[in-house]
Amino acid sequence: MKKILYFMIALMVITFYSCSPNTPQGVVKTYLKEIKKGEYEKAISNFDITDSLSQKNVKMIAGVLDNEISSKNGISKFKITKQKLSENKNSGNVEAKVYYCNNTEDVLNFQMIKIEGKWKIKAK
Numbered sequence: 001m002k003k004i005l006y007f008m009i010a011l012m013v014i015t016f017y018s019c020s021p022n023t024p025q026g027v028v029k030t031y032l033k034e035i036k037k038g039e040y041e042k043a044i045s046n047f048d049i050t051d052s053l054s055q056k057n058v059k060m061i062a063g064v065l066d067n068e069i070s071s072k073n074g075i076s077k078f079k080i081t082k083q084k085l086s087e088n089k090n091s092g093n094v095e096a097k098v099y100y101c102n103n104t105e106d107v108l109n110f111q112m113i114k115i116e117g118k119w120k121i122k123a124k
Contacts, residue, residue: 048120073101
């Protein structure tokens with residue numbers, strides 16, 4: 001009985017960690033969920049924008065995202081297909097396949113960076 005309990009606890013910890021938003025994969029999932037919901041300004045907060053980005057610029061970027069996603073009738077679903085971290089575990093890449101409502105799909109590659117203990121999508 002104890003073995004089953006320990007196994008269940010270990011499984012919950014692993015599940016929580018893999019779904020945690022402070023992992024490269026978790027940040028990309030959060031970003032894509034926010035895009036899917038149309039919360040573009042909130043989605044932009046997942047990037048490593050270190051300088052003070054004015055509200056005007058955030059609104060402009062959000063408008064571009066809105067136009068792009070709207071032209072494909074929105075996102076129907078997405079899945080993370082690959083994740084690779086650097087040796088020092090402070091950067092990496094996440095690949096996601098995004099399925100749009102107009103029956104098209106894209107493979108998106110996200111460069112990730114860890115800043116002060118938090119994962120962010122690297123702004124190019």
